[in-house]
Amino acid sequence: xxxxxxxxxxxxxxxxxxxxxxxxxxxxxxxxxxxxxxxxxxxxxxxxxxxxxxxxxxxxxxxxxxxxxxxxxxxxxxxxxxxxxxxxxxxxxxxxxxxxxxxxxxxxxxxxxxxxxxxxxxxxxxxxxxxxxxxxxxxxxxxxxxxxxxxxxxxxxxxxxxxxxxxxxxxxxxxxxxxxxxxxxxxxxxxxxxxxxxxxxxxxxxxxxxxxxxxxxxxxxxxxxxxxxxxxxxxxxxxxxxxxxxxxxxxxxxxxxxxxxxxxxxxxxxxxxxxxxxxxxxxxxxxxxxxxxxxxxxxxxxxxxxxxxxxxxxxxxxxxxx
Amino acid sequence: xxxxxxxxxxxxxxxxxxxxxxxxxxxxxxxxxxxxxxxxxxxxxxxxxxxxxxxxxxxxxxxxxxxxxxxxxxxxxxxxxxxxxxxxxxxxxxxxxxxxxxxxxxxxxxxxxxxxxxxxxxxxxxxxxxxxxxxxxxxxxxxxxxxxxxxxxxxxxxxxxxxxxxxxxxxxxxxxxxxxxxxxxxxxxxxxxxxxxxxxxxxxxxxxxxxxxxxxxxxxxxxxxxxxxxxxxxxxxxxxxxxxxxxxxxxxxxxxxxxxxxxxxxxxxxxxxxxxxxxxxxxxxxxxxxxxxxxxxxxxxxxxxxxxxxxxxxxxxxxxxxxxxxxxxxxxxxxxxxxxxxxxxxxxxxxxxxxxxxxxxxxxxxxxxxxxxxxxxxxxxxxxxxxxxxxxxxxxxxxxxxxxxxxxxxxxxxxxxxxxxxxxxxxxxxxxxxxxxxxxxxxxxxxxxxxxxxxxxxxxxxxxxxxxxxxxxxxxxxxxxxxxxxxxxxxxxxxxxxxxxxxxxxxxxxx
Numbered sequence: 001x002x003x004x005x006x007x008x009x010x011x012x013x014x015x016x017x018x019x020x021x022x023x024x025x026x027x028x029x030x031x032x033x034x035x036x037x038x039x040x041x042x043x044x045x046x047x048x049x050x051x052x053x054x055x056x057x058x059x060x061x062x063x064x065x066x067x068x069x070x071x072x073x074x075x076x077x078x079x080x081x082x083x084x085x086x087x088x089x090x091x092x093x094x095x096x097x098x099x100x101x102x103x104x105x106x107x108x109x110x111x112x113x114x115x116x117x118x119x120x121x122x123x124x125x126x127x128x129x130x131x132x133x134x135x136x137x138x139x140x141x142x143x144x145x146x147x148x149x150x151x152x153x154x155x156x157x158x159x160x161x162x163x164x165x166x167x168x169x170x171x172x173x174x175x176x177x178x179x180x181x182x183x184x185x186x187x188x189x190x191x192x193x194x195x196x197x198x199x200x201x202x203x204x205x206x207x208x209x210x211x212x213x214x215x216x217x218x219x220x221x222x223x224x225x226x227x228x229x230x231x232x233x234x235x236x237x238x239x240x241x242x243x244x245x246x247x248x249x250x251x252x253x254x255x256x257x258x259x260x261x262x263x264x265x266x267x268x269x270x271x272x273x274x275x276x277x278x279x280x281x282x283x284x285x286x287x288x289x290x291x292x293x294x295x296x297x298x299x300x301x302x303x304x305x306x307x308x309x310x311x312x313x314x315x316x317x318x319x320x321x322x
Numbered sequence: 323x324x325x326x327x328x329x330x331x332x333x334x335x336x337x338x339x340x341x342x343x344x345x346x347x348x349x350x351x352x353x354x355x356x357x358x359x360x361x362x363x364x365x366x367x368x369x370x371x372x373x374x375x376x377x378x379x380x381x382x383x384x385x386x387x388x389x390x391x392x393x394x395x396x397x398x399x400x401x402x403x404x405x406x407x408x409x410x411x412x413x414x415x416x417x418x419x420x421x422x423x424x425x426x427x428x429x430x431x432x433x434x435x436x437x438x439x440x441x442x443x444x445x446x447x448x449x450x451x452x453x454x455x456x457x458x459x460x461x462x463x464x465x466x467x468x469x470x471x472x473x474x475x476x477x478x479x480x481x482x483x484x485x486x487x488x489x490x491x492x493x494x495x496x497x498x499x500x501x502x503x504x505x506x507x508x509x510x511x512x513x514x515x516x517x518x519x520x521x522x523x524x525x526x527x528x529x530x531x532x533x534x535x536x537x538x539x540x541x542x543x544x545x546x547x548x549x550x551x552x553x554x555x556x557x558x559x560x561x562x563x564x565x566x567x568x569x570x571x572x573x574x575x576x577x578x579x580x581x582x583x584x585x586x587x588x589x590x591x592x593x594x595x596x597x598x599x600x601x602x603x604x605x606x607x608x609x610x611x612x613x614x615x616x617x618x619x620x621x622x623x624x625x626x627x628x629x630x631x632x633x634x635x636x637x638x639x640x641x642x643x644x645x646x647x648x649x650x651x652x653x654x655x656x657x658x659x660x661x662x663x664x665x666x667x668x669x670x671x672x673x674x675x676x677x678x679x680x681x682x683x684x685x686x687x688x689x690x691x692x693x694x695x696x697x698x699x700x701x702x703x704x705x706x707x708x709x710x711x712x713x714x715x716x717x718x719x720x721x722x723x724x725x726x727x728x729x730x731x732x733x734x735x736x737x738x739x740x741x742x743x744x745x746x747x748x749x750x751x752x753x754x755x756x757x758x759x760x761x762x763x764x765x766x767x768x769x770x771x772x773x774x775x776x777x778x779x780x781x782x783x784x785x786x787x788x789x790x791x792x793x794x795x796x797x798x799x800x801x802x803x804x805x806x807x808x809x810x811x812x813x814x815x816x817x818x819x820x821x822x823x824x825x826x827x828x829x830x831x832x833x
Contacts, residue, residue, distance in 0.1 A: 196478075312417065
């Protein structure tokens with residue numbers, strides 16, 4: 001395998017890792033605050049549809065992005081009201097959101113565009129185009145570094161760079177700010193936050209809103225950057241792989257990056273069965289590669305690679321004790 | 323003579339939860355620089371009153387005055403601003419945060435964490451010197467003991483400049499030595515001019531530490547007296563509303579044959595932690611063996627093994643016959659068939675199903691009894707009749723078998739479990755924390771029942787974290803620490819101090 005092939009694989013790993021990373025960070029904010037969210041998938045899907053639909057009608061990817069975030073926020077609000085205000089079961093609320101999004105996106109897309117539950121193909125400004133970083137062209141001839149810069153680092157859409165910048169930002173927010181301290185505390189022991197005179201409800205709503213924004217980014221990326229338009233069920237389980245990555249990362253931002261890059265890499269490999277066959281000398285079942293993130297997560301959960309302890313108050317509505 | 327304003331004055335506070343009047347027209351004055359005790363049974367309304375003061379609940383009526391100023395306390399933030407700090411019975415700490423982070427949480431100086439943490443570190447050092455409250459600021463909460471965790475709670479309050487400190491049942495989780503240390507800290511805080519409210523149901527703590535004591539009963543404040551002018555029997559009478567026997571009356575034990583023999587028992591839990599280490603002891607007919615120890619030192623696991631729902635290695639004999647510790651016969655039913663009855667430590671999760679009715683609970687574990695069955699059907703009418711009779715004999719109030727277990731008070735729940743187990747006429751009764759969360763009046767009754775069973779020649783293994791209970795009931799006392807039995811003592815040849823040292827893992831020579 002030559003350098004260029006390796007770089008192409010890594011390049012596609014990066015592009016496939018981005019929606020996972022955004023969704024994983026979304027889940028991280030929510031779950032660190034004690035609100036489990038299996039509705040990441042549904043929120044991504046709704047955002048993907050809305051972003052594509054509005055980008056098509058308005059002709060602007062940015063307007064589409066805002067619409068996608070808006071759609072995701074509406075579902076976040078549903079989850080917040082159900083699980084924070086009404087203290088409902090967070091898993092049930094999440095499942096409901098996934099069903100809602102899976103059905104509604106197709107129905108609305110069909111009645112809106114009448115193209116079999118998809119949006120028309122996005123062109124021009126309706127899509128996030130790759131950005132060529134400065135000097136990428138001129139450095140291309142420099143051995144090793146040049147191709148790495150040109151192929152791997154340059155040439156992604158702006159959302160990719162935003163996603164990667166969100167990792168250090170999330171780390172900083174979580175561990176270096178007052179908000180981060182409170183967010184982590186409310187997921188571990190909401191009573192301690194409550195008795196310190198801080199509103200548990202408000203903190204959790206903020207976390208759920210951040211989760212909604214990030215899921216919106218992830219969904220918009222799918223339909224307006226990675227692909228050129230919305231297709232039925234296009235999130236394809238990424239919300240669940242992001243959850244698996246979150247457990248794999250033990251709810252830590254940098255580890256979330258590593259986990260989603262690994263899972264992105266596995267997805268990239270699954271797209272190139274020829275490469276794997278040539279390198280290994282035998283055929284690897286693509287479905288096995290698709291299943292690997294889940295298998296790895298089960299291994300983690302079984303405690304083989306250290307223990308993954310979720311935030312202690314996760315999944316439980318906070319009820320003030322008498 | 324100029325009169326100083328009370329640190330806290332409550333006037334006519336009332337609070338109802340639905341039809342239940344938790345606080346009825348309560349007025350109280352707490353003078354600055356004093357330790358003021360509030361004593362009362364469970365459900366007397368102590369915690370509700372303090373929750374109103376800390377902004378958790380809003381009173382239906384009444385006024386709060388802080389240092390001569392009328393104040394409203396709509397939330398905890400307002401309580402903190404008014405200089406009130408609260409140390410809850412169950413600590414409100416984030417387990418995987420450091421001491422420093424816990425202290426800072428909610429009292430940060432700005433949006434960024436570092437300056438706040440640096441400032442808190444300096445202040446903690448100053449507070450540690452001023453009040454002798456040494457804690458490692460970088461230790462994780464989950465790594466330090468409960469005594470230390472309680473200090474962190476006190477430091478949290480002091481860091482927020484609290485002048486009034488409310489402590490809710492602070493000694494429940496402490497060893498006697500840790501409790502003494504706590505009271506020294508409270509004395510010190512008082513000397514520095516802080517006002518302390520101590521909520522407890524332990525008469526001895528009130529007598530030893532407070533200047534003034536208020537007694538609550540059924541939501542009402544029945545009396546406020548100077549501690550030096552009252553006595554434990556008087557306080558108990560004020561709490562319960564009738565004369566209470568504080569000492570257990572019992573004859574010397576008439577000890578018979580060995581009923582239970584435990585040899586080299588070892589228990590490792592599912593996390594791989596070695597909980598019970600090489601424990602050997604026996605219990606004879608007609609005696610009560612009390613096992614003392616701070617919660618979490620292997621007593622619970624010991625009871626679970628004996629009760630048949632935890633595996634172990636070693637040997638246990640009942641009436642001279644070996645008991646299956648790991649195989650098919652190591653379950654609760656087999657144990658009951660061998661004459662062992664078990665009143666578990668946590669009646670709400672292990673002794674009862676709270677949503678089920680009393681009569682259903684009485685049948686649990688004994689549902690295969692012939693008297694309760696008619697062919698393949700359960701004879702519900704017979705169970706209900708039996709429950710009614712048991713409730714009568716054990717003075718369960720209200721004596722209604724169709725009421726859900728959760729609708730009874732703690733004492734009455736315990737009486738239901740006790741009636742179910744004792745009336746099986748066991749050879750050996752295992753009983754854990756018999757009076758946890760039980761009113762003084764019911765404690766008296768439960769203790770009498772245990773002693774009566776002993777006098778019938780039964781063997782009783784009593785596990786309790788209440789040292790007073792161990793001392794007054796037991797005929798022999800074993801102390802557990804870190805999974806081992808540290809030693810056995812006779813109750814008339816030992817005292818709380820010696821047992822306290824054993825409970826902390828110190829033998830006399832080392833201390």
